Amino acid sequence: MKFWDEKIETMPLKDLKELQLARLKKVVKMAYEKNAIYREKFKKAGIKPDDIKSLDDLSKIPFLTKEELRNYYPFGLLCVEMDDVVEIHASSGTTGKPVVGTYTKHDLEIWADVMARSLWANGLRKSDILQNAYGYGLFTGAHGFEKGAQKIGATVIPISSGNTKRQINIMKDFGTTAIAATPSYALYMAEVAKEMGYEPSKDFKLHLGLFGAEAWSDEMRKKIEETWGIVAHEHYGLTEIIGPGVVSECEEKKLHINADHFLAEIIDPKTGERLEPGEEGELVFTTLTKEAFPAIRFRTRDIASYSEEPCECGRTLPIQSRIKGRSDDMMKVKGVIVFPRQIEEAIMHVDGVSGNYQLVKTKKHEMTTLHVRVEPTEERYKEGNLDELAKRIEDEIYAILNLHLPVEIVKPGTLPRSEGKAKRVVEE
């Protein structure tokens, strides 16, 4: 069985759009009738549920922003009785009040199903043993992976993040075949495995890595695949939408949007105008089937493009590009727009670097300057001639960004390691 849900995953685009429209009408009507805040928003914009007659009519509905979600904390946008809520998640809230995700039984079934679809597309099967090294808790990550993997029938080890030596021992003793974690933590785990005397690509049964929660480059993906001897897949999701499970990455490494549940648009972040397929802009999602907390036209602040081109894998579900970065992460350095992921890509092009780097931002009179700290591998560090390495990285960054950024080579093991989301940009 190649597909988890063949009917949906290979549905002709025309049929998919009909399904989306029917579901969109339903969710708009529900939000209007069940939630006073949504009703007020729609009234202000001069629209009633009946005005939604085509998918294009979606653009009449005002956006939902992160600020609004914070204002309506915790349950302002709830569209069901609290009695019907069976699970609550929340974002970390490091930049203000957390965003709260509420789920009915039906919502949890959808979540498990889209995660199973996604993991199946990655190659996870009943015979797999998944070490779930995302942090358990209010964060949606770990729970989404657990629900989906168990729906497939795979074995889940709910180890959570941290305690890295124990992770390696468990991986060895339990015969872990798949790992779910942030990409940066996966690299750190490989370092610890080496310190413990293992060769990560040979001494474990691992064949699959399921990574997300960070904007990482394809070069970082290659590094992780080589280091662990695995196939690494991207996961993308948001608490506001459902958690992980918004997309399924196929064997061609294309991110198919689970568009029967999540309707994507790409907009110009400045004007809010909808952009054409292939154009890069801000991703906006509408949940089509969620009951407890439907998000209608939620602005993600994530920069990507959208395509309806057919894929070699046979899936017809539309494709979103990998996330270039959050619009919040965007920096302007000497007039050039820079995303941390682009610098990562440049660094990883150079032989002899490890996956550990840091972007150091300095602000002086409204001017942002940036310099880059990179850890080489132990072997490359011992070779010396580190100025030459720094120069090669500077050239690669220049080739990608047309920008000269000073590169500082630091001793292996000196930059901070992360067990969750890596903090790549620091201000000094």
Ligand SMILES: [Zn+2]
């Ligand atoms: Zn595909």
